[in-house]
Amino acid sequence: MKPKLILILLLLTLLLTTACQTTTTNPQKTIVVTYSVLGSVVKELAGDAAKVVVSMPNGVDPHEWQPSARDISTINHADLVVENGLQLEGGMLKTLSAAKKAGVKFFTASDYIQVRHVGAGEGIPSGDPDQAIGAVDPHLWLDPVDMKEIVQALSQTLLNELKLDVSSRAADLENRLDGLNTTIVDIVSQVPVAERELVTGHESMGYFAQRYDFKLIGVFIPSLSSQAGISAANLAALKQTIIESHVKVIFTELGTSSAVVDTIGKETHVNTVQISTHALPPDGSYFTFMTNIATIITNNLK
Amino acid sequence: MDIFITPFSTNPFMVQALIAGILVAIACAIAGTFIILRGLAFIGDALAHGVLPGIAVAILLNIPGIVGAAAGSAVMIGGITLITQRSKLSSDTAIGLLFVGMLSLGVVIVSRSSSFSGDLTNILFGEIFGVSMVSIIVQLVATVIIIGIALICTRPFLLLAFDPESAKVAGFSPRIYHNLMLFMIALTVIVSFQTVGTLLVFGMLIAPAGSGALLARRIESMIAWTILFGIISVYAGLLVSYHMNLAASASITLVAVIIFFLIFIVQNIRTRGIIKETKTEHG
Amino acid sequence: MVKDLTKTLPVTTSRLNIGYKNEIVVPDINFELGKGEAVALIGTNGSGKSTLLKTIVGLIPVLGGELRIFGQPPGKVNRAAIAYLGQFHSSAFILPIRAIDVVRMGRFPVKGLWGRMDSEDDDIIKQAMKTMGVENLAEKPVRSLSGGQQQRIFLSQVLAQRAGLLVLDEPTAGLDAGGRELYLQALHAEMRRGASIISATHDVQEEAAICNHVLLLARKVVASGTCTEVMTPENLLQTFGVVIAGDSNLHVLESPHGHDEPEKH
Numbered sequence: 030m031k032p033k034l035i036l037i038l039l040l041l042t043l044l045l046t047t048a049c050q051t052t053t054t055n056p057q058k059t060i061v062v063t064y065s066v067l068g069s070v071v072k073e074l075a076g077d078a079a080k081v082v083v084s085m086p087n088g089v090d091p092h093e094w095q096p097s098a099r100d101i102s103t104i105n106h107a108d109l110v111v112e113n114g115l116q117l118e119g120g121m122l123k124t125l126s127a128a129k130k131a132g133v134k135f136f137t138a139s140d141y142i143q144v145r146h147v148g149a150g151e152g153i154p155s156g157d158p159d160q161a162i163g164a165v166d167p168h169l170w171l172d173p174v175d176m177k178e179i180v181q182a183l184s185q186t187l188l189n190e191l192k193l194d195v196s197s198r199a200a201d202l203e204n205r206l207d208g209l210n211t212t213i214v215d216i217v218s219q220v221p222v223a224e225r226e227l228v229t230g231h232e233s234m235g236y237f238a239q240r241y242d243f244k245l246i247g248v249f250i251p252s253l254s255s256q257a258g259i260s261a262a263n264l265a266a267l268k269q270t271i272i273e274s275h276v277k278v279i280f281t282e283l284g285t286s287s288a289v290v291d292t293i294g295k296e297t298h299v300n301t302v303q304i305s306t307h308a309l310p311p312d313g314s315y316f317t318f319m320t321n322i323a324t325i326i327t328n329n330l331k
Numbered sequence: 332m333d334i335f336i337t338p339f340s341t342n343p344f345m346v347q348a349l350i351a352g353i354l355v356a357i358a359c360a361i362a363g364t365f366i367i368l369r370g371l372a373f374i375g376d377a378l379a380h381g382v383l384p385g386i387a388v389a390i391l392l393n394i395p396g397i398v399g400a401a402a403g404s405a406v407m408i409g410g411i412t413l414i415t416q417r418s419k420l421s422s423d424t425a426i427g428l429l430f431v432g433m434l435s436l437g438v439v440i441v442s443r444s445s446s447f448s449g450d451l452t453n454i455l456f457g458e459i460f461g462v463s464m465v466s467i468i469v470q471l472v473a474t475v476i477i478i479g480i481a482l483i484c485t486r487p488f489l490l491l492a493f494d495p496e497s498a499k500v501a502g503f504s505p506r507i508y509h510n511l512m513l514f515m516i517a518l519t520v521i522v523s524f525q526t527v528g529t530l531l532v533f534g535m536l537i538a539p540a541g542s543g544a545l546l547a548r549r550i551e552s553m554i555a556w557t558i559l560f561g562i563i564s565v566y567a568g569l570l571v572s573y574h575m576n577l578a579a580s581a582s583i584t585l586v587a588v589i590i591f592f593l594i595f596i597v598q599n600i601r602t603r604g605i606i607k608e609t610k611t612e613h614g
Numbered sequence: 615m616v617k618d619l620t621k622t623l624p625v626t627t628s629r630l631n632i633g634y635k636n637e638i639v640v641p642d643i644n645f646e647l648g649k650g651e652a653v654a655l656i657g658t659n660g661s662g663k664s665t666l667l668k669t670i671v672g673l674i675p676v677l678g679g680e681l682r683i684f685g686q687p688p689g690k691v692n693r694a695a696i697a698y699l700g701q702f703h704s705s706a707f708i709l710p711i712r713a714i715d716v717v718r719m720g721r722f723p724v725k726g727l728w729g730r731m732d733s734e735d736d737d738i739i740k741q742a743m744k745t746m747g748v749e750n751l752a753e754k755p756v757r758s759l760s761g762g763q764q765q766r767i768f769l770s771q772v773l774a775q776r777a778g779l780l781v782l783d784e785p786t787a788g789l790d791a792g793g794r795e796l797y798l799q800a801l802h803a804e805m806r807r808g809a810s811i812i813s814a815t816h817d818v819q820e821e822a823a824i825c826n827h828v829l830l831l832a833r834k835v836v837a838s839g840t841c842t843e844v845m846t847p848e849n850l851l852q853t854f855g856v857v858i859a860g861d862s863n864l865h866v867l868e869s870p871h872g873h874d875e876p877e878k879h
Contacts, residue, residue, distance in 0.1 A: 092449075093449045095449065095452065096460075097572070097576045097577075097578075097579075098342075098345065098348075098460055098569070098572050098573040098576075098579060099573055099574075099576050101342075101344055101460055102338070102341070102342050102344075102345075102573070105342060105343075105344065106341075119449055123458070123461035124461070127344065127461075131343070364709075367709060368709050483727065484727075486719075486722045486725075486727060489711075489715075489719060489722075490722060494702075496668075496673055496698065496700045497698055497699075497700065499672075499673060500672065500673065500693070500696060500698040501693055501722055501723035502693030502723055502726070503722075503727075544709055544710060547710045548710050548712060548755055549710055549711070549712050549715065550710065550715070552710075553709065
């Protein structure tokens with residue numbers, strides 16, 4: 030009786046795991062990029078020269094997402110891992126440091142740019158240390174010029190470490206990024222500098238604001254991932270800031286519920302507009318991504 | 332056979348997770364056996380959740396989670412002991428409220444952290460793939476201690492389960508051994524939460540031991556079965572998690588529970604079969 | 615009555631008050647129990663039988679007077695010397711424990727935490743189970759046994775300890791006639807071995823018959839003495855009160871103590 034039971038259990042385990050196939054070895058080099066926005070740029074750079082895998086699905090919160098066993102395995106076996114740095118990938122920190130210790134090759138994007146810190150008046154008064162004044166800002170992908178620096182450096186790394194020559198693709202990409210920068214400058218020129226105020230609930234627009242002469246005002250917008258619902262105190266503070274700064278529109282992002290949006294609108298008579306700063310649009314293009322952001326901001330401020 | 336071996340042979344982190352899981356299985360087998368013996372399942376559950384505020388504070392203060400868990404469980408045990416001693420009524424209500432209170436306190440504390448939901452997920456569900464060598468060594472030491480306590484205290488533990496009064500008359504202080512048992516359970520929770528999380532460690536405490544209780548005729552073989560089922564659950568759970576991209580600790584616990592119900596059902600069918608046979612015989 | 619309390623008799627009491635916290639359940643208990651003797655405590659539930667037994671084994675503190683077990687105050691006695699069988703057991707053993715494992719627990723007070731069990735212990739255990747007629751149930755899980763069989767196992771456990779003093783609360787509860795027979799034989803054997811017995815019982819007829827001393831309790835000592843002295847209708851009326859009209863009274867009156875007619879009220 031008992032040996033039969035063990036047999037049944039082993040068969041069950043076999044059944045459960047039969048659905049999978051083993052991976053075949055790929056002669057191509059594998060580059061793993063941690064999040065989607067950076068990933069799309071790396072894909073454009075590498076083209077067919079290497080297989081580019083993005084760890085996080087597009088649309089998840091890069092600060093929180095945690096890798097599964099297979100994701101960890103992919104990272105550990107990568108020929109090169111491209112990470113953001115500045116602890117953006119909060120849920121992956123253990124995995125990434127373990128991979129570094131094990132000798133996996135890493136390219137850290139933030140090494141190649143001028144790192145920004147949260148300035149006065151920009152901090153979000155939520156008590157979250159990452160959003161306080163003085164904190165490091167990891168959202169470097171929102172500046173196309175910084176991305177150009179990164180592309181240059183990465184192209185060099187691909188040559189040195191992986192023996193991949195993508196110099197012509199790099200040159201092309203860098204040109205296009207310059208072009209994107211010019212386009213955005215044009216778009217936002219429709220808004221007088223004095224009126225370039227971005228009121229946001231999450232400290233992500235810093236690099237964009239810096240590049241395109243915007244002023245950032247941070248407010249606390251209760252979101253789904255924070256601890257409480259909409260408290261009276263929060264709403265009062267928000268109203269105060271809005272009055273003092275003559276705010277016309279608030280830009281919200283990841284995870285602010287429509288209930289919150291409606292309440293804010295009713296209470297303050299201010300428009301709330303959603304911008305997508307961490308996730309790529311359906312066509313997966315960094316260029317569309319940045320242009321959309323610039324357009325939405327401009328349309329709502331002019 | 333390849334699918335059973337490859338995830339482990341090509342990934343050191345999977346082997347580490349397996350080792351950590353096996354240590355958890357052994358510790359939980361022993362503690363779980365005595366929990367069922369003494370009917371302490373409720374307290375086991377309370378301890379598992381009650382350590383949350385300790386862990387949360389540890390995270391905020393940037394000290395090892397284990398230290399926080401130890402502090403939290405000390406508070407829990409103290410609280411449970413106080414309640415059961417002072418109260419003449421059933422202490423279930425008070426213990427239940429104590430652990431719900433600790434759980435809420437823990438969540439509130441963790442919410443002050445910048446990576447709130449990530450931290451909470453890690454505490455509740457464990458980070459079996461992020462277990463370090465240091466953690467494994469700590470787990471090993473704790474498991475040895477737990478085995479030691481169980482070996483030394485088998486007789487008083489048995490007597491205590493049979494009849495606390497007999498135990499006292501026989502010269503074994505019920506209070507001391509009861510607290511030792513609580514300490515053993517707390518230690519198990521403390522070293523297991525990093526692997527399977529506080530929410531599910533209770534499953535690892537009870538499910539394999541429950542399966543063992545169904546199959547075994549004596550305590551020694553019950554513990555042996557329980558360890559076996561615990562290890563199978565860890566191995567199968569990790570495999571499933573890897574191949575099907577599912578949450579690891581939940582997969583492990585799910586396998587443990589499925590094993591229990593499989594055995595339960597098979598045993599019941601057998602009993603019915605015997606009854607049916609007897610009925611037809613006597614027609 | 616002056617008692618010489620320095621003698622190391624198994625049990626000596628003098629003006630002993632027993633009870634809980636501030637409430638005396640039975641006052642002024644006086645008796646002696648010698649080596650190889652047996653005393654039966656007879657009374658209804660709540661009469662103080664269990665309280666007295668628990669006081670003797672040291673579970674409840676003495677409220678007044680003197681109590682000496684083998685010359686020591688209760689609680690200071692060598693643990694192996696007293697074997698106690700309480701009234702209620704967690705017979706709903708969820709765990710797999712074999713009958714023989716339960717009987718083996720009877721050796722624990724003798725062996726302590728560390729003492730190894732040897733073949734002598736195994737023989738004692740086997741013998742105890744044989745005495746109670748359950749040696750063929752040794753390998754069975756306790757949870758699969760009937761109430762009567764379980765009680766025999768618990769009694770085997772007590773016998774396995776080979777204690778100097780056996781303290782038993784309702785030892786024949788759940789036993790069938792065969793079991794009671796074996797139990798009484800076991801009692802005789804224990805007393806021949808030199809052990810003393812104090813047991814609380816409802817089984818007035820059989821057990822009281824073999825005891826040297828009987829204590830009738832009804833929240834006070836109704837009577838104390840030998841079986842013949844004590845078992846009078848008046849005493850039993852006081853002890854059992856309303857139950858007089860029931861079975862126990864008829865039982866006793868049919869005992870060989872010479873009362874052939876049912877009590878007339």
